[in-house]
Amino acid sequence: MNSKAARKDPHFQRVTIIGVGLIGGSLALDLKEKGIAEEIVGVGRSRENLDLALSRRIVDRAVSDPVEGVKDAELVVLATPVRAIIPTARKILPALKPGAYLTDVGSVKAPIVKEMEKAGVIYFVGGHPLAGSEKGGAGSARSGLFAGNRVILTPTKKTDSRAIRVVQEVWEMIGAQVFNLDPKEHDQILAAVSHLPHAVSASLVQAVFRLFPGEEIRRTGAGSLRDLSRVSASPPELWRDILSLNREPMLAILAEFRECFTELETYIKEDKPEEIFEFFSQAKRYRDAL
Amino acid sequence: MNSKAARKDPHFQRVTIIGVGLIGGSLALDLKEKGIAEEIVGVGRSRENLDLALSRRIVDRAVSDPVEGVKDAELVVLATPVRAIIPTARKILPALKPGAYLTDVGSVKAPIVKEMEKAGVIYFVGGHPLAGSEKGGAGSARSGLFAGNRVILTPTKKTDSRAIRVVQEVWEMIGAQVFNLDPKEHDQILAAVSHLPHAVSASLVQAVFRLFPGEEIRRTGAGSLRDLSRVSASPPELWRDILSLNREPMLAILAEFRECFTELETYIKEDKPEEIFEFFSQAKRYRDAL
Numbered sequence: 154m155n156s157k158a159a160r161k162d163p164h165f166q167r168v169t170i171i172g173v174g175l176i177g178g179s180l181a182l183d184l185k186e187k188g189i190a191e192e193i194v195g196v197g198r199s200r201e202n203l204d205l206a207l208s209r210r211i212v213d214r215a216v217s218d219p220v221e222g223v224k225d226a227e228l229v230v231l232a233t234p235v236r237a238i239i240p241t242a243r244k245i246l247p248a249l250k251p252g253a254y255l256t257d258v259g260s261v262k263a264p265i266v267k268e269m270e271k272a273g274v275i276y277f278v279g280g281h282p283l284a285g286s287e288k289g290g291a292g293s294a295r296s297g298l299f300a301g302n303r304v305i306l307t308p309t310k311k312t313d314s315r316a317i318r319v320v321q322e323v324w325e326m327i328g329a330q331v332f333n334l335d336p337k338e339h340d341q342i343l344a345a346v347s348h349l350p351h352a353v354s355a356s357l358v359q360a361v362f363r364l365f366p367g368e369e370i371r372r373t374g375a376g377s378l379r380d381l382s383r384v385s386a387s388p389p390e391l392w393r394d395i396l397s398l399n400r401e402p403m404l405a406i407l408a409e410f411r412e413c414f415t416e417l418e419t420y421i422k423e424d425k426p427e428e429i430f431e432f433f434s435q436a437k438r439y440r441d442a443l
Numbered sequence: 444m445n446s447k448a449a450r451k452d453p454h455f456q457r458v459t460i461i462g463v464g465l466i467g468g469s470l471a472l473d474l475k476e477k478g479i480a481e482e483i484v485g486v487g488r489s490r491e492n493l494d495l496a497l498s499r500r501i502v503d504r505a506v507s508d509p510v511e512g513v514k515d516a517e518l519v520v521l522a523t524p525v526r527a528i529i530p531t532a533r534k535i536l537p538a539l540k541p542g543a544y545l546t547d548v549g550s551v552k553a554p555i556v557k558e559m560e561k562a563g564v565i566y567f568v569g570g571h572p573l574a575g576s577e578k579g580g581a582g583s584a585r586s587g588l589f590a591g592n593r594v595i596l597t598p599t600k601k602t603d604s605r606a607i608r609v610v611q612e613v614w615e616m617i618g619a620q621v622f623n624l625d626p627k628e629h630d631q632i633l634a635a636v637s638h639l640p641h642a643v644s645a646s647l648v649q650a651v652f653r654l655f656p657g658e659e660i661r662r663t664g665a666g667s668l669r670d671l672s673r674v675s676a677s678p679p680e681l682w683r684d685i686l687s688l689n690r691e692p693m694l695a696i697l698a699e700f701r702e703c704f705t706e707l708e709t710y711i712k713e714d715k716p717e718e719i720f721e722f723f724s725q726a727k728r729y730r731d732a733l
Binding site: 283303305332338341342343345346347349350351352353354355356357358359360361362363364365369370371372373374375376377378379380381382383384385386387388389390392393394396397400403404405406407409410411412413414416417418421422424426427429430431432433434435436437439440441443 | 701704714719729
């Protein structure tokens with residue numbers, strides 16, 4: 154018998170998912186479909202959403218109280234909006250079955266991981282599936298959402314090694330590509346590739362429409378503005394929460410952006426076409442390598 | 444006989460196109476295909492590109508000297524890179540056949556229109572087809588490029604009314620949707636919907652890669668950065684020329700952007716989640732209405 158055959162895939166009698174939306178609901182469907190969980194308990198504040206989750210057979214049982222919901226669960230997934238993860242974790246920690254694994258799907262990691270380490274929780278593994286962040290409730294959940302998509306895990310030196318392995322295997326069994334990052338590094342990189350672009354897009358849209366509130370913009374077809382403003386259609390609650398929680402990395406990347414923007418502005422102001430050319434050439438080289 | 448039947452569509456014995464690239468070459472193909480021009484003369488500096496234009500039957504005759512090229516032409520189209528339009532116009536004006544119509548396809552309009560009015564040219568109609576701005580030479584030209592796309596014309600009070608009608612009809616005959624703007628208004632609006640987004644995209648790419656020069660960005664899949672950086676793949680020469688030529692409107696919209704960006708930055712710095720929410724909500728309302 155080789156080691157691969159000997160390896161036992163994770164299997165749980167009960168998994169509790171707190172927050173049955175696009176991410177939590179889709180994860181629930183996959184866990185059942187792949188036979189990873191026997192029973193899924195869904196926790197949420199909206200009775201309507203829980204009833205939908207039940208009728209779609211996304212969850213087997215639905216409760217509104219997270220403390221009641223995590224009872225006897227072997228794996229608990231925090232899939233609430235990101236601002237609710239820390240307060241919810243504080244509530245459920247004392248009620249967790251000893252040895253239960255805990256993970257989350259929040260878009261910001263360092264403050265959450267820090268909170269868990271402060272509480273001495275070694276079975277927690279921070280996670281962030283990069284698979285759509287729109288809200289949508291249980292109605293938007295679908296199986297296979299994570300197949301082929303990336304999931305970042307943010308274990309630390311203090312994290313239990315079995316917990317790391319189990320959470321990684323769960324994601325891999327449903328088809329995700331898992332890789333690890335330090336929680337702070339995660340937040341800095343996500344600030345750069347996701348949070349900054351959203352901040353820049355919103356600022357761009359604001360600037361254009363404050364200067365041209367009429368029909369002029371639409372009449373032109375809106376050109377590249379359309380491309381750059383697409384992400385501004387995403388839910389403002391999400392960005393309020395992410396930017397508030399990821400404050401320090403955001404301020405660092407915003408400062409870097411301001412510096413680059415000012416550099417280009419100065420070249421235009423001082424009429425330096427060759428410097429403008431170099432600025433755009435370098436940006437093109439970076440983009441082409443992406 | 445009603446007025447529609449009486450109206451005579453434009454028809455030219457000779458049209459000269461200066462600059463046989465994507466825009467100039469595609470226009471040449473359409474003019475021949477729709478029977479608007481009997482003979483197309485192509486003017487360009489690259490012999491290789493002109494030979495390609497000849498072999499693809501985009502032009503009937505090719506010359507390198509613009510003064511020679513415009514001889515006896517009834518319509519002349521300036522389709523060079525935008526920085527070359529004014530110098531080229533200066534050269535050809537004395538050689539134009541009396542009464543010949545002149546138009547251009549430059550992405551910036553006020554400086555060009557101003558130059559023509561200074562020279563007393565009343566048969567010039569500024570034009571800007573919004574149909575792709577990548578360079579590409581005669582190899583990228585194709586018929587039908589303008590069908591269904593917008594073309595902005597920028598006539599003024601001094602422009603000959605017949606010239607306005609003829610240039611508009613030419614574009615409409617090849618399927619474009621034509622509308623008029625004041626040249627300065629054109630430059631301000633294009634600064635907002637096109638030039639600013641390119642400046643912001645390049646600054647974003649620069650900021651992200653200066654802070655993360657390694658593989659980190661690519662490993663995450665690059666998220667929304669990918670969306671917002673797409674336009675940064677376009678030719679840097681183009682943006683050097685446009686931003687240099689459209690300096691004043693650019694500085695105005697860059698200042699407006701800076702103000703909006705600073706507003707959001709301040710909300711994050713001062714930890715004001717409800718103001719962040721309002722900022723993103725307003726941006727979403729603008730974007731959803733686009």
